Amino acid sequence: MNNNIHDILKKYWGYDSFRPLQEDIVASVLSGHDTLGLLPTGGGKSITFQVPGLALGGLTLVVTPLISLMKDQADHLIERGIKAAFISMGMTREEIMETYNKVIDQHYHFLYVSPERLHTQMFKMKLPYLDVRLLVVDEAHCISQWGYDFRPSYLLISKFRQELLQLFPDQHVPCIALTATATPAVIDDICKQLHFRRGYQVFKASFVRPNLTYTVVHTDDIFAELKNLLSQGGSSIVYVRSRNKTEAIAEALNQEGVPATFYHAGLKPEQKQERQEAWMRGDVNTMVATNAFGMGIDKPDVRTVVHIELPPSPEEYFQEAGRAGRDGKPATAYLLATLDGRANLLNNINDSYPEREYIRMVYERLAYFFQIEPGMAYNCTFEFDIYKFCAAYRLQATPVYSALRLLTMAGYIHFNEEPEAYSRIMFTCNKEHLYHLDRFDSDCQKVIVALLRSYTGLFADFQRFKEDKIAAYTHLDNDTVYQKLLLLSREHVLHYIPVKKMSTIFYARPRLDIDEVLIPHVIYEDRKQRDIDRANAIIDYAYQDDECRLNKLLRYFGEEPTDSCHKCDVCMSKE
Secondary structure (H helix, E strand, C coil), rough: CCCHHHHHHHHHHHHCCCCCCCHHHHHHHHCCEEEEEHHHHHHCCHHHHHHHHHHHHCCEEEEECCCHHHHHHHHHHHHHHCCCECCCCCCCCCHHHHHHHHCCCCCCCCECHHHHHHHHHHHHCCCCHHEEEEEEECCCHHCCCCCCCCCCCHHHHHHHHHHHHHHCCCCCCCCEEECCCCCHHHHHCCCHHHCCCCEEEEEEEECCCCCCEEEEEEECCHHHHHHHCCCCCCEEEEECHHHHHHHHHHHHHHHHCCCCEECCCCCCHHHHHHHHHHHCCCCCEEEEEECCCCCCCCCCCEEEECCCCCCCCCCHHHHHHHHCCCCCCEEEEEEEECCCHHHHHHHHHHHHHHHCCHHHHHHHHHHHHCCCCCCCCCCEEEECCCHHHHHHHCCCHHHHHHHHHHHHHHHCCEEECCCCCEEEEEEECHHHHHHHCCCCHHHHHHHHHHHHHCCCCCCCCCEECCHHHHHHHCCCHHHHHHHHHHHHHCCEEEEECCCCCCCCEEEECCCCHHHHHHCCCCCCCCHHHHHHHHHHHHHHHHHHCCCCCHHHHHHHHHCCCCCCCCCHHHHHHHC
């Protein structure tokens, strides 16, 4: 493969040149330096490891916590003719084994995994055969206990680096860590936790985006102010803090003649896709969403982002506000500040940390719910409906959700809210065998023909597909197609994995007795205090009019401002 980075950039992405800092980061990686890149949302982080990954040859191992993002990135690479794969918790053991084998045998360029995957028995068994040339840690702030989204599973990455060095003592595998937002303390902690070697380099893009204006609006009538802001036109995102509010506000906007849809983690996969695509196409201008919306969304012409409630931290606010104006044209990020906004934010933090006894009780009830004996269920995944669970034990959903989040952070379980968006299928017999399927009825044969004519690559890999498309092609109903696919799967003609329509609970450890479940101080007290500190920082941003809004954000992230923005509400009131 041509290892000229500009040729690679042009061949696969069609760009003639890199964005600011991208080329510096790529050059640092290719020089063998451990590298930390801080690029704002929409700053093109993926290019900084995908280009050097192709230039280095071998396999680039990408560690990321975002299941949906790893799928999207792998799909985008495949569309460009680059061999890429991912392994997620929703996959069966057979699928995982098959993916490893293809990555090894067919010399894949990229493999996306979660941090938990690095210490599974199967990964350790396959590691000596993986030609790892570059290690990528995406969302690197997750490894820092000072970060706003600390995940204990990320601490496994530093241990993995040591194992990689012992396994290949003569092979220098550089590490590139990437994040959009990090304070100076978090930057230092990332480099320390990842055991960056002497000579490592840190590249930090300025957080200043000249086209984006940050403005706080003090109001007692949120909806009237929201209508006024959205009347300016253009594509917009409205961020709220609860699922119920997404639907209520979208409905109210529609009644007032403002076309809007809503998005949150509890929607079915097909609903998410349908609404996201309608917004991306411009069929509807306004998306009302929780923070579940936005990661991996690349819509350049968003003119307005409105937060109608205080976000929990400047980091989260900066990332979400940064989804406006990626095309470089003027855009505005509004934060609505109400009289009760401070109290609501601090109360939300208290609700996010239920008592330890409550957390243990939820863990025990989970075992009852799934009928798991002590010592069992290690590495097992269960479909989970939080509302059925709460109804069964007369519990409130909000504290249960918080308890599941803390149990996940403590490493006992993994609560995955993201259902699968597609079913998947692959033929397991050879093509010649398909000519001898007379033993199956005509409906089975129709389904096989429809699959072969509607999708390519079915003999080489799992392909995503929709049953209703096959139903329309064959003039069969959806249930008949489903039953015929199950029959063909049982007969080893194909491997059919139906869509998962529910959240899942994965047991990262065998089920323990209730008195063995411990929530560490660093997960509970320390993290709660840091959440309070971040909340106070965003409260200061929203309610103190003593400094330019942009400059206040820049100081928080350790960047010394050189001038005021002359555009925010504070600057405008002074000028």
